Amino acid sequence: MSASASSPPAGEENKQEAAPVRHCKGVNDLDKVVLREVRGSSAEVYLYGGHVTSWKDEHGDELLFVSNKAIFKSPKAIRGGIPICFPQFSNFGNLEQHGFARNRTWCVDNDPPPFPVPTSNTAYVDLILKPTEEDLKIWPHSFEYRLRVALSPGGDLMLTSRIRNTNADGKSFSFTFAYHTYFKISDISEVRVEGLETLDYLDNLQDRARFTEQGDAIVFESELDRIYLGTPSKIAIIDHEKKRTFVVRKGGLPDAVVWNPWDKKAKAMSDFGDDEYKRMVCVEAAAIEKPVTLKPGEEWTGKLELSAVPSSYYSGQLDPDRVIQDSTVPEDSIS
Template identity: 75%
Template sequence: MAVEQVKGLNGLEKVLLKDSTGCSAEVYLYGGHVTSWKNEKGEELLFLSNKALFEPPKAIRGGIPICFPQFSNLGPLVAHGFARNRIWSIDTDPQIAPTPNSSGSFVDLILKPSEEDSKIWPHSFEYRLRVEVGPGGILTLTSRIRNTNPDGKSFSFTFAYHTYFSVSDISEVRVEGLETLDYLDNLQERKRLTEQGDAITFEGELDRIYLQAPRKIAILDHEKNRTFVVIKDGLPDAVVWNPWDKKAKAMSDFGDEEYKHMVCVEAGAIEDPVTLKPSEEWTGRLQLSLLPNTHVGGSLDLPNAL
């Protein structure tokens, strides 16, 4: 178990986390951004574009960008807010105890608004983020956002962990756990529809916000014979996104063919913004794990697998 702060790309500071089994993660202070998560074999589990720019103020393409205080363009700010474009600090007073008896490693980061931030979003806040690699290589991100407004005013925000998973071939991927749910289709001006399939599969561009999604979601990668399990707390919604070929070619920091090897499944609080009164705190937690595929009738048996 180890925590090490080193220089990353373009001299940006990053923190390396490693658990006792050799599983690891790396977190850039720029954006509070997890850019790598590897299993004990050293296999990369997150997608990071080969064209990703580590050049502030450009956001890093891939890994786990943090969307705060606004998801997408659902509000007056730039798409996905400003947290992913800011330099975070190591939190020396995280006000949260370490996980008892953990064999993993973690880092605590904190973001407070700059004068520039206060001009575009006139609220005072403390955003504390813990990133932990725990037993079995489980990656946990815990966000705690507190309203520190001195004027007694509440504020509201939307949020997402914009997680990019590395997959062998998007046409062989299934996302399970979102069946029968209502979703907002971003390709149809957020028209509200209902999921009809027994799983989400990919044959073209897909960009949906699933509403009131269950706590557990599975991403089955048949070619690699493994399953990612997403567990979320305090995050009622889930976004599923793949840009497909045309949109991939339109992004300067994304390879033309890279859409084949990634899928975003994002835990978020999107449809109903979170509102905090002064001194109130919100917690949103994401836990990612990797399992060998467990099939029951062709689909993952989530309760038994977990």
Template identity: 70%
Template sequence: MEFGGLGNFEQHGFARTRVWTIDQNPPLLQESKSYRAFVDLILKPSEGDCKFWPHSYEFRLRVALTPGGDIILISRIRNTNTDGKPFTFTFAFHTYFSVSDICEVRVEGLETMDYLDNLKGKERFTEQADALTFESEVDKTYVSTPNKIAIIDHEKKRTYVMWKEGMPDAVVWNPWDKKAKAMADFGDDEYKHMLCVEPAAIEDPLPLKPGEEWTGRMHLSAVPSSYCSGQLDPKRVLYG
């Protein structure tokens, strides 16, 4: 998970490397009754964080599992500044998907979308392919994307279906062979069996005034590949 502002922050933001606490008395929302299990985590700024992120906030993350095995992540970030100052931030769920072979995977839902190519100085392009396939390193931020994206693994005959709310962008990343070998925490051949597709809010940082709260939601399910391959309708109503 990424969370940070526009200043001098560590790569991928700072929320993913901090110690969270478990909410022992989470709110029992109506939708909570539909979960098989869930946990609420809370992150608040430490004294050290204030040196580079001079704002007060409360970050609540709910991780839920449905009876059918779907995963739901709900992030809520509130500006708790008492000095009346607003702040802006960028956000992404840092989601890695296990795939059989990156060369046999396709992503549907991002065709015709504009993207910023992070390998070319964030130059802006428009996706021309009918679906995303992979033959080399990729690091792109697709902007103003649909709420539904599918990652189709032909060999496993499995499709990950992602629904998202509150996050207009989507990052697609795979380091490929040369960069994988240069990464100390990444196996030389692990790039072949992973794909990162992150719901995000990056191009336009999110503003929050004191007392305001932002909510971002991701729902992941795994279904037979025939469910989406060639049939994905990005405009379909969320959860419809």
């Protein structure tokens, strides 16, 4: 779906393609940043929404789903990829669905404060979002939201969010949050999600009634929209037909949302194809049940790391000692 920048001059193409970070234009002439690792993996990040719209492995296979009907134009959020849900998840609050961060234009952060753990990666970009006057009218809190999107040399995709309360009036604020990740899959009937068995969840299809997961894995036979609580730092999405497993590692994000709209809801969404539900699944690292509260000057960190590995792995075989970089960050992740 992403449009490429205009063709480079003769002889410059290979040089530009090899650059680890490239700023160019995407769909509807929107600014985007292309990240590329030397082994061939890549990612695309739109400044509109601070939105990752593409993540490809070293073979050029796309790993994220973006709808063919996605609208790359304000005020509509981009349908697919990794929308940022902040400062509100869903519509349980006074703000628009999933908050406003996903349909604001972010800026490149050329002078971010040091990260707790320096990265040796060269394929990364730092973005920043601050509230506009209009934002302050609907959510009267001053904040700085810094987002780093990075590719590891092995092709893992890493997102780090740092949200700071910059209120000058001494007031705290609370928010809910999710990385609303759309994974591209072969067929929803061929997919299972492991790592959430025996956990309690809130069912969004039943007014957030609370249940306990009974299956040994989550499989899909109809619309599903659940918020799993107190989840482990690692979740596996197994695509049998693709012989691929996505591994979701997270820090500071105790909840996980699993969503597929199925056929009826898919047909009701103007920016989503009628049959596209078969080729996507959302598994979202989130902080929803217990909102994050920050006092002035406090900062929260939420981390997401995505890997794609052969599906001969399953959740029980994944290295239990490898969680997420800087996994010593406590679950509340507030400093």
